Amino acid sequence: MVSSMRAKQHLSEKLRKQARYGLLSVQDLEAEGVGRHARRRLVAESRLHLLTPGQYSLGIPTPKTLAHVGLRVAGAGAAVGGWHGLHMLGMKVPQQNLQQPVTVWVPNGTKKRPRAGWRFREDGYGRLRRMLIQRTLEPGDIVLDLCSELDVSNTIGLCTDAIRDRWTSPQRLNDLLDARLRHRHRTLISELMEDAQEGAESPLEHRYVRGVERPHGLPRASRQVRVGPNIVDGWYREWNCAIEMDGWRFHKDRVQSDARADADRAALGITTLRFGWDDIVVNPCRTAHRVASVLQRNGWDGHLRRCSSCP
Numbered sequence: 001m002v003s004s005m006r007a008k009q010h011l012s013e014k015l016r017k018q019a020r021y022g023l024l025s026v027q028d029l030e031a032e033g034v035g036r037h038a039r040r041r042l043v044a045e046s047r048l049h050l051l052t053p054g055q056y057s058l059g060i061p062t063p064k065t066l067a068h069v070g071l072r073v074a075g076a077g078a079a080v081g082g083w084h085g086l087h088m089l090g091m092k093v094p095q096q097n098l099q100q101p102v103t104v105w106v107p108n109g110t111k112k113r114p115r116a117g118w119r120f121r122e123d124g125y126g127r128l129r130r131m132l133i134q135r136t137l138e139p140g141d142i143v144l145d146l147c148s149e150l151d152v153s154n155t156i157g158l159c160t161d162a163i164r165d166r167w168t169s170p171q172r173l174n175d176l177l178d179a180r181l182r183h184r185h186r187t188l189i190s191e192l193m194e195d196a197q198e199g200a201e202s203p204l205e206h207r208y209v210r211g212v213e214r215p216h217g218l219p220r221a222s223r224q225v226r227v228g229p230n231i232v233d234g235w236y237r238e239w240n241c242a243i244e245m246d247g248w249r250f251h252k253d254r255v256q257s258d259a260r261a262d263a264d265r266a267a268l269g270i271t272t273l274r275f276g277w278d279d280i281v282v283n284p285c286r287t288a289h290r291v292a293s294v295l296q297r298n299g300w301d302g303h304l305r306r307c308s309s310c311p
Contacts, residue, residue: 019058021065025072026054052115063087063098070104070118071135078106079131081121085142088134091167103145105137125180139167140176147185155185156277159192170196192277204245205233207280216288217305219295228265232272239298241291244274271298285310 015024015032029039039056042048048056055069067084080088082103087093105123106112112120127141136142143162147155162168170193177189191203205223213220221234227242234243242265244258262272271294279287285307292304 016058021068022058022061023065023068023072024048024056024058026056029056052117063102066102066117067104070102070120073115073118074104074106074110074112074120077110077128078104078120079128079135079137081105081127081137081142081145083146085136086139086167088136089132089139089167091139091165140172143168143173144176144180144183144189147189148183150185152185152188153278153282155188156192156281159189160277163193163196170194188281204277204280207277207284208234208243208245208275211284212280212288212291215305215307216285216292216310217302218288218291219300219302228268228270229261236295236300239295239300240270241294241298242270242272243291244272245280246274246276 015028015034018024018028026039034042039048043050043056048058049061051057051061051066051069052073055072057065057069061069063084064087067080067088070080071078079085080102083093083097083100084102087098101117101119104112104118104120105127106120107128108122108124110120110122114120125141127137127145130138130141132138137145139162143158146158150158159173162173163170174190174193177183177186177193180186183189191207195203209220212218219236219238221236221243223234224231225235225237226232227235232242233245235241236243246258258274262274265272273291273294275287288304288307292300292302295302
């Protein structure tokens with residue numbers, strides 16, 4: 001048995017080089033003569049951090065360290081999903097999301113005891129057949145899994161990020177969605193992907209009509225009309241109000257171009273209102289109030305009708 005001093009030397013010289021992602025197993029430590037009593041002392045001195053029985057980290061564990069602990073515990077054929085999976089692939093993930101337990105997918109029929117900090121889920125959709133070399137699920141599968149646990153607003157945000165940052169493609173996400181028997185946001189995600197692929201008719205425009213215009217008694221806007229320098233999605237001609245549906249504004253040059261078009265229309269006395277998926281799907285009543293206030297200011301003598309969801 002080595003002394004505490006020798007254990008420190010081993011950790012600082014050889015074991016530190018051996019540790020991958022800052023992770024050491026009890027077998028790694030014992031192979032270098034760091035026995036049970038020395039490990040306890042090193043943990044007490046914060047030289048080691050016991051993460052789960054048999055697994056230690058050098059220093060405070062990172063999200064990647066925790067993900068690899070989950071893979072070691074799960075064994076062959078497992079892959080990381082969830083926010084930690086996206087993080088392992090280099091995606092930008094909010095820090096608070098990485099405070100959640102690590103999701104590790106295991107082959108169907110594999111039983112793993114729950115452990116604090118990790119959740120082991122059996123794969124029933126063939127996700128693991130598509131796992132990447134980094135031992136994560138492919139991004140499209142991760143996005144769909146996360147969306148199944150998110151509300152509408154956050155689902156829109158995550159899908160928007162995934163397509164904008166090219167984690168996956170609209171077609172790929174649709175294909176993976178079609179392979180699943182159930183998904184709580186199937187219709188919403190399908191419409192988002194259709195809009196992202198710039199279909200002949202925008203699902204966001206249909207949502208505007210069904211969720212904003214009709215139920216609140218707004219006048220019907222003309223669709224796809226040239227107003228000023230370009231074509232707008234909705235046009236209230238009598239009241240000089242143009243509506244633009246900004247479902248997928250990815251690029252800086254597109255935003256700048258939109259700003260120039262808005263300025264050109266403003267010079268003609270036209271008000272331009274821009275709405276995204278969150279405005280139309282999550283907050284349709286607030287959006288209707290915004291449209292009505294502009295129309296009334298410009299001479300509309302109608303009144304906004306309260307729908308069943310209005311506060």
